[in-house]
Amino acid sequence: MDDVTFLLGEVFDFDAQMAALPGYEEVNTDLATSVLEEGGKFCAEVLEPLNRPGDEEGCKLENGLVMTPKGVADAYRSFVEAGWPGISGDPEFGGQGLPRVLQILLDEMLSSTNLSFGLFPGLTHGAVEAISHHASDELKQIYLPKMISGEWTGVMALTESSAGTDLGLLTTRAEPVGDGSYAIRGTKIFISSGDQDFGGNIIHLILARLPNAPKGVKGISLFLSPKFLVNEDGSTGVRNGMSVGSLEHKMGIHAQPTCVMNYDGAIGWLIGEPGRGLNAMFTMMNTERLFVGIQGLGIGEAANQKAAAYARERLQGRSSDGTRGPVPIIEHADVRKMILTGRALTEAGRALAVWTALQMDIAARHPDEETRVQADGFVALLTPVVKAAFTDFGFEIAVQSQQVFGGHGYIREWGMEQYVRDARIAQIYEGTNGVQAMDLVGRKLQMENGELPWRFFDYIKRDLQVASMTPQAQRIVTATAAALDRLSRSTAQLVKEPGDPAEAGAAATDYLRLFALTALGWMWAKMVAKVATNTLLGKRKLVAGNFFADRLLPQTIGLEVAVASCAETIMVDADLV
Structure with missing residues (x-):
């Protein structure tokens, strides 16, 4: 929090920047830090204690129902009751409407303390973005209020066994029912948060093909399909035609249910234009790519903090002048180098994340159109950089922090090996880091x-x-x-x-x-x-x-x-x- 206060109050002149954005005139550093201090307490006191037990217990599939580890469902309900899912949500649909800067800093805390848990609200935010920008007013009114409040969660269903990065190969079909809805049939894999036991509804955004759609990405459309169909009064009704085929057995994020989802005539509604599904989905994916970059930052911060604390307590070897021993290992140059590497990357990464989030707020609210366009361009340019570099750095910091612990870092009870395992997925999902690099070179450098x-x-x-x-x-x-x-x-x-x-x-x-x-x-x-x-x-x-x-x-x-x-x-x- 000292670092956050320094960044907002001294480095980025947060108060003046907010004063220039309509609707944010009352937002200042004092408000931001007070909100984030409470968020930090929740993350440290509620989520961090669940991190290792959740990793060890993992998720289970029993009689077709996903069971998250002990304490996770209760923690999520407490998270919702405290209002955290909606801090940056649109006030029109019940959100608090606070700047994206606060959301990103809260996301870092979530990622530092419990990466698996943070995916539930993180994916929901991305789904909200796609619905907000591309869905009909009717769908927005039905789904956004409860998604922004966190009562309902959201997921995206893109990947199939033969269609990963190349989504043009997907085969999931959507057939018109005749009343404006569609029946969706197909199987998706690697669906994070595909199901859970929190209660409420789960809103799936599914890429599928309409009848007679052309091959390739131009034939893909996006559909909204809830786990439970929604009654006219807004309550959840009958179960939709979807089920969890299995849970993926993964290297890390064990407390996060990564599902194989079967859609067997699941009823859904078109989002955006037919054949323009990727355009709508990329609204969600770009939000998620920034979020995943913050996951890397969060893991790096947590691992580095624990390595520094351990290095100050662990006695081993003699001082460099040979006069004292054993000494705390932080006195050894190699150990200091590893800890300073982590600090140098995470603290600058947090600063760049705040700057990028400020550009997002400027692009959304600044009264001058040219200023909005320029800020939006900077966000587009930095999105692949934040996603790929922060997750690469986060993994590298986790490995070096594990190294500080020596043999203890390889033992589960110290928690460092979990950071390494959890951090690894962030370099892979939401578009591998190689794909992000190609996006930067092949697309973003050519913009404007x-x-x-x-x-x-x-x-x-x-x-x-x-x-x-x-x-x-x-x-x-x-x-x-x-x-x-x-x-x-x-x-x-x-x-x-x-x-x-x-x-x-x-x-x-x-x-x-x-x-x-x-x-x-x-x-x-x-x-x-x-x-x-x-x-x-x-x-x-x-x-x-x-x-x-x-x-x-x-x-x-x-x-x-x-x-x-x-x-x-x-x-x-x-x-x-």
Whole structure:
């Protein structure tokens, strides 16, 4: 919370930014921190104690009913009663209408304390976004109030056994019933939150094909199908034609029911236009991609906190001058390096997440159209970066934090191996990180006729120039400016006239990491320029910022070289790979 208060109050001038957005004039740092402090208490006192027991017990399927681990259903109902699902929801449908910044920071706390639990409200938020933007007014009135309140949850059903990233291969069908509804038939896999035992309804957003729809993605439509059909008075009625075929046995997130869903004539309603299902679904997916990036950030933060606490208590080895021993292992350079790496990545990641969320609020509410459009472009550019880089960093931090514990990190009772297992899925679902990198290189760099990345880089340059006027920020400003030069050269290479797609594919993941590290350097420059160096927080920020400048930003040198390399050494004969 000290870090959140610093970011909102000092780094991003949250009060002034909110004052410029119609409807948010009464929102300020004091309100935001008071809300988030209560959210933090709920996460720490209710959800974190369920994390390890839930992982060990896992979900079960009994007589067709999904049973979540002991305590999870009660915790969810308490979560709803406290009003947390609706903090950023549309007030028209019962939400509290608070800024996206607060939602993202709450999502980080949820992810830090119980990643499996956080998926229930996280997926519901994404479903709400899709319905809000694309569904009919009638569907909105029926479903949004109870989804925003959390009484009903939401899921998305995309993947099939033969259709993962390539959704054009899906075969689920939707046949018109004759009354405006459709009967949906097919099987979906990997459906997170596909069923649960919380009560209420579960709203499935399903990709399917209408009769005579063309092959490929242009033949896909999106349908809303509830677990229970809704009566005219808004109450839940008879069970719809869907069932859980099985639960996936997974590496991690054991307290999250990942379902094989069978739709056997499930009644549903079209969302958006026929054949435009991916357009509607991507509204949800982009929301979820940012959320998944925050999951990576949350896991990294939790793992790093526990590693730092352990390192201060664990006695092992002698001091560097050999005069004392045993000493806390935090005195050893390698251990400090691992902990500082985690801090340097998570604290800058949180700052970039807040900045991105601010752009989302500006894009939604700013009175000036050009300002809204510019902010929306920045969000589009950063979405694949946040999703992929934050989840890569989160997994890496979890592994390094486990390493701090030594052999104890490999033992379940310390909890570190769960962080590693849970963090791994975030690099895979909602579009693998390789797909995110291709989205950045193949689509986002080309937006605004190729001007979008340069507009973003100019924004960074202006901030670096301001930060350079503060002596304590010189080190990180100089390192970040050099990294930005490397990123600019790499970008110029990739935005040239499209050539062999293999070249873009070969460069994409290295480019995304180069982009992310540079963006985090920018955040460190903004933070270090604002800290009071006579405070503990300020001293810690200066240490982590200088560490980032000296130890992590140099990675951009090698990444630029890798991006510049041609695909020749990758696209060899497949038999030789």
